[in-house]
Amino acid sequence: LAKTTQPISMDSYEGQEVNITCSHNNIATNDYITWYQQFPSQGPRFIIQGYKTKVTNEVASLFIPADRKSSTLSLPRVSLSDTAVYYCLVGDSTGGFKTIFGAGTRLFVKA
Amino acid sequence: EAGVAQSPRYKIIEKRQSVAFWCNPISGHATLYWYQQILGQGPKLLIQFQNNGVVDDSQLPKDRFSAERLKGVDSTLKIQPAKLEDSAVYLCASSSRTSGYNEQFFGPGTRLTVL
Numbered sequence: 001l002a003k004t005t006q007p008i009s010m011d012s013y014e015g016q017e018v019n020i021t022c023s024h025n026n027i028a029t030n031d032y033i034t035w036y037q038q039f040p041s042q043g044p045r046f047i048i049q050g051y052k053t054k055v056t057n058e059v060a061s062l063f064i065p066a067d068r069k070s071s072t073l074s075l076p077r078v079s080l081s082d083t084a085v086y087y088c089l090v091g092d093s094t095g096g097f098k099t100i101f102g103a104g105t106r107l108f109v110k111a
Numbered sequence: 112e113a114g115v116a117q118s119p120r121y122k123i124i125e126k127r128q129s130v131a132f133w134c135n136p137i138s139g140h141a142t143l144y145w146y147q148q149i150l151g152q153g154p155k156l157l158i159q160f161q162n163n164g165v166v167d168d169s170q171l172p173k174d175r176f177s178a179e180r181l182k183g184v185d186s187t188l189k190i191q192p193a194k195l196e197d198s199a200v201y202l203c204a205s206s207s208r209t210s211g212y213n214e215q216f217f218g219p220g221t222r223l224t225v226l
Contacts, residue, residue, distance in 0.1 A: 042219060044154065044202075085153075101155070101156075
């Protein structure tokens with residue numbers, strides 16, 4: 001299972017773009033990269049998932065370079081409500097895709 | 112679509128007592144997960160079911176924790192006897208292959224305090 005490394009915390013201001021990078025040097029060929037968001041007193045919520053290049057949805061973008069050893073979650077124009085913990089996970093679907101959450105990145109958005 | 116339901120939301124017990132948590136996954140989701148999340152840490156997978164069979168329980172402390180998923184739908188996680196270090200939020204999640212790889216839907220969790 002590929003281990004992930006993320007910054008422990010990040011600060012930003014409302015309206016800014018936030019980029020959170022995750023390192024996963026041992027990613028396997030079958031592995032996908034998934035990001036979750038967790039607010040206090042709630043369970044994690046799926047944000048975005050990708051395999052390579054760029055994926056975009058209504059919430060975020062995910063950039064994955066060609067070597068796939070890292071990935072960057074991009075949150076455009078953050079607001080105070082984006083203050084949360086963001087988790088990067090790497091895993092595949094074979095054998096029931098085991099899920100390992102790291103400590104995540106605590107994002108603080110200030111007014 | 113109804114989400115993952117969990118009960119109770121909060122539970123306070125004394126050490127050495129027993130406790131049980133219940134989870135009702137999203138209808139049609141074959142895979143069900145139980146996680147333990149200690150304050151300040153990411154969720155730790157305790158057990159994963161595929162229908163009513165166990166896929167992974169490598170991190171479940173089997174001397175005190177047990178879980179079952181009868182008929183491949185609802186699931187119950189039990190702790191007997193509880194220890195102080197079991198104080199945590201217990202999260203249930205479910206997924207299906209049609210929802211994408213690794214896209215798990217989480218319930219609100221049960222916050223357990225062991226005194």
